[in-house]
Amino acid sequence: MKLIILDRDGVINFDSDEYVKSVDEWIPLPGSIEAIARLTKAGWQVAIATNQSGIARGYFDLSTLDAMHDKLATLLTPLGGKIDKIEFCPHGPDVSCDCRKPLPGMFRTIADHYGLADLSGIPVVGDSLRDLEAGMQLGATPYLVKTGKGERTIAKGSLPQGTIVCDDLAAVVDALLTE
Numbered sequence: 001m002k003l004i005i006l007d008r009d010g011v012i013n014f015d016s017d018e019y020v021k022s023v024d025e026w027i028p029l030p031g032s033i034e035a036i037a038r039l040t041k042a043g044w045q046v047a048i049a050t051n052q053s054g055i056a057r058g059y060f061d062l063s064t065l066d067a068m069h070d071k072l073a074t075l076l077t078p079l080g081g082k083i084d085k086i087e088f089c090p091h092g093p094d095v096s097c098d099c100r101k102p103l104p105g106m107f108r109t110i111a112d113h114y115g116l117a118d119l120s121g122i123p124v125v126g127d128s129l130r131d132l133e134a135g136m137q138l139g140a141t142p143y144l145v146k147t148g149k150g151e152r153t154i155a156k157g158s159l160p161q162g163t164i165v166c167d168d169l170a171a172v173v174d175a176l177l178t179e
């Protein structure tokens with residue numbers, strides 16, 4: 001199945017150590033909107049799995065999160081792009097939920113949505129180790145991008161074996177569409 005699961009902050013849009021707290025702060029990374037549109041037009045289902053602890057921390061609310069995702073959809077539609085499913089974890093690190101990456105809960109939900117027993121052969125794209133670890137628990141193929149926290153993730157070392165490192169989401173899409 002042509003399904004890809006993207007982390008959001010640092011992969012699709014600029015991330016911030018102060019969190020992305022408003023629609024105005026949600027700014028797409030160069031080439032990311034076009035990259036998602038290329039995937040959609042090539043028949044891929046595009047899903048997002050994102051930690052949004054800023055909600056638990058009180059930095060923004062669900063309606064603001066929805067508005068960010070409406071902005072994403074508005075940018076994608078004219079280019080023929082589409083996000084098919086967005087899973088988010090609104091919880092903080094002190095809540096023992098099963099959806100906060102690196103736990104695999106969001107990825108399990110996405111796999112179930114598409115009727116998949118696991119995510120073998122499905123690319124998961126992230127800028128943080130937890131993004132990759134979460135998807136790999138269901139067999140996904142890890143792609144690390146250098147945008148967002150990606151360079152910091154690389155500098156920390158201990159990338160999972162088999163991780164494919166790409167400059168950005170556009171480079172990941174180049175690799176997938178030329179396979």
Ligand SMILES: O=P(O)(O)OC[C@@H](O)[C@H]1O[C@@H](OP(=O)(O)O)[C@@H](O)[C@@H](O)[C@@H]1O
Nearest residue numbers: 007008009016017019020050051052053
């Ligand atoms: O990269 P995704 O999963 O789409 O979203 C990450 C964000 O929710 C925020 O996650 C926070 O981590 P903590 O939740 O405080 O551990 C920090 O890393 C923030 O800089 C970052 O903006």
Ligand SMILES: [Mg+2]
Nearest residue numbers: 007009010127
């Ligand atoms: Mg991220």
Ligand SMILES: [Zn+2]
Nearest residue numbers: 089091097099
């Ligand atoms: Zn959660």
